[in-house]
Amino acid sequence: MGASQSEVVIIGGGLAGLACAVTLADREVPVSLFESRPRLGGRASSFADKQSEQLIDNCQHVSMGCCFEFNRFCETVGIAGFFQRASELYFIGPEPAGPESKGEQFKVNRFAASPLLPAPLHLLPAFGGLSYLSWSEKTELAKGLKQLALEKTDLENEPTIADWLADHGQSANVINRFWNVVLVSALSESLDRISLSHARKVFVDGFLRARDSWQVLIPTVPLEHLYGTVIQDFLKQRGAKISLQTGVEKIRIDGQQVTGIQLRDGSKIDSQRVVLAVPHQRVFDLLPAEFPGCESLTGIQQLESAPITSVHLWFDREITSLPHAVFVDTLSQWMFNRSRLMQNASTETGFYYQIVISASHELTGSARQGRTQSEIIGEVVRELALIWPEANTAELLHSRMVTEHQAVFSVKPGVEQLRPSQRTEVAGLYLAGDWTSTGWPATMEGAVRSGIQAAEFLLADLGQPETILLPPAQTSFLSKILFRL
Template sequence: MSVPPADDSPPSSRRIVVVGGGLAGLAAAAALAARGLAVTLLESRPRLGGRASSFDDASTGDTIDNCQHVAMGCCTAFFDFCRLTGIEGQFERQSHLNFVAPDGRISRWSAAALPAPLHLAPAFLKLSYLTLREKLAAARGLRALARGWDVRTGESFAAWLERQRQPQLVVDRFWYVVLVSALSESLDRIDVGYARKVFVDGFLANRAGWEVTIPRAPLDAIYEGPLLSWLERQGVDVRRRSGAAAVELAEGRATGVRLRAGDSVAGDAFILAVPQDRLLPLLPEPLRESAFFRRAAEFETAPISSVHMWFDRPITELPHAVFVDRTCQWLFAKPKGASGESGGYYQIVVSASRQFLELSTSDAIEHVRRELADIWPAAREANLLHARIVTEHKAVFSPTPGIDALRPTQQTPVENLFLAGDWTATGWPATMEGAVRSGYLAAERVLARLGRPASIVPPELPVGRLSRWLYGLSSVRA
């Protein structure tokens, strides 16, 4: 799509209206405000953050995240956003991960003092739940995936694994464990290209790619605290409880956003940073029917469930754990809160939770408790003080085979109307990184239209020399 002609008015006199206070909208607003533009940020909810947000649990009074969000070292745009807005110190990088085998044994995952991709080889070889034969099969699969051997456009990762003759136990205990956490989908519903991206960017290309970073506090405390303060210092007009009802058009251009309350917010350029299922209701009928926008209705989504459990005592000393061959994928130990100084509060994550959601709430909680008790005797002995399940039914767009054909660019056919959101064309799956990249890309399009072209999206981590040689990976990536 060609870039529309530059606006001939001084950029500082133009107002940019961003609809949506999730990470995509926050990133777009921050990038534009940092470059001196006037920005109005509209968010329908009382809190910023979108799906990456928190709420107060009525029973305990604790502020809890709707779901635990993590970032990996390969998420360069997300960390750039954190540095830009001064919230980098709100996240803690983990030195290792704890993989919990079906029999309860812990395999510590950390990097050795070796260049990528060998930095994780010692940890991989020490995994207790795979035999040497199975590890060799997984290594052969990794090499084939990294080199793109027999990778077919629009194919599911499950089909690719079958052609590679990967043993079922390797599929269940290696490929699935990584990808269901990263992409929140089953392997038959993952495009092989996105599976490749997870393993190449996260584990093979650069030593730092795998490192997991976790928020130090509830997300609400970060977004409504230091991040909001930074935005306001930059002059961003942040309006919560300001739900958008419709985009107003005149003579082929967007002129304003009508709010549900009835008043309108005028602007010179508009970024709709909303989920794909909320885009079409905001558009006038002619736009809604256009091929460009209509594709938003074709996305499929996947749920993520988070089980919050408050015990009267700690059930494990681990700060976090990755489960193998379980319904649950992750456990995160949280500040004690209502469980008291001697208690333990944990968040357990179930990604791609369609089957889990078929259980009643009480059965689902009991199922999770049994899985924890199978691993840690303390979980059998501890009293469960309180539990609740929080599900984002449309947590992520499903990275189904051929999904890239549906993902729209940030520039729309309307010259001053732009899109942001992890579902837009970023080259990344539905992650915090994808959301921030989309916001940055939308900001780049706005600046180009104002005659101030700028490169905002940071480069991805460089590929190590040995990784380039072993896997034929490009040394420079966008």
């Protein structure tokens, strides 16, 4: 019995594989996508919580205004309307205790762009208004931001952002209450494991280059609906074949050419174009022991991972009406008020909040120091009660903690030299994944860019060359003058 055939096979239904499939299917290239799980979306996934009877996301995924490829992808497949753009953020930091204070007080700082000032000065009043930094600390911060924007990074020999901040006069309080708050949330790593170049990218692309780049886009439906239903229908309407719960055993390579794949059930599919869009930890499991260019891919085995933990809480009443919040000086980092954010949200089983803790190394493995999940959840609830006293009298109806242990790859110094191109030395074999060379950290933007770049290489090999990636973002005139961006 002969093998079936497909012009292009894509292995992996995460965002990278989906972006590649959408790009090709939109250009009438026949695609067959294989996903071992029963759903699409990869790490951007949901699962059913039996007690709350809700679909909940494994972790809160957000985009930003500077994520141009991801945002265009959402427009293309018809899911852009399921994101709420936050043009105002809420930073909650400790206030100095007054003479009559019985304990530490917290204040909500509203963070928004000035309508009167051009970029990069548009956020100056917002930074200046952060109540938990003194005026001398804000001056120190401004100098640090300017120095970072002007910094020319050497990828061959760059420091961590922790070392750079120490060398550039940033005090412990400013590091803890500003740099740590922004960078750990953005890059999901601790400052001593973040490279200078990736930290610089966050501030240049997110805050300094253009007016709306800093704004956060938050899904208003479960990720299962975004990536499982709408995109699947989009692809099928364009002739793409999607096989869920269909694991791939091996990619077949003959000499210098890919020839197809073998599924776990033993069946074979012939194809001269295969896109491998799986987490970097699985790449070598799917390839032969020897293949052309094997040595050039060994760098991915040195990529390290960082965890992200989500604490899901259901109270019997609303503890805050804020849609989201960023915390300073707490274990908790972000709060998302899912009952406020989600379309058609029901409060019959409680008011639902998701707390995100990025780079949660101390909450996993031996670093937990014997703390149970219930003790960690208890600490998070106590922090919420310090900020919103309503949580003291509210009944916690249900809670659960979820940790994605390999949520992102660590953006340590030297990581860019480990990330491979989407084109390999095997004819017809391409890579896609946020871990490939995209110029971005482990984000939804990086994943989508990798899928598009893989599609560009593949289309060129099919004799259909096309530049699909958007040109670099426009930099404001004043940013060019002030920071030579």
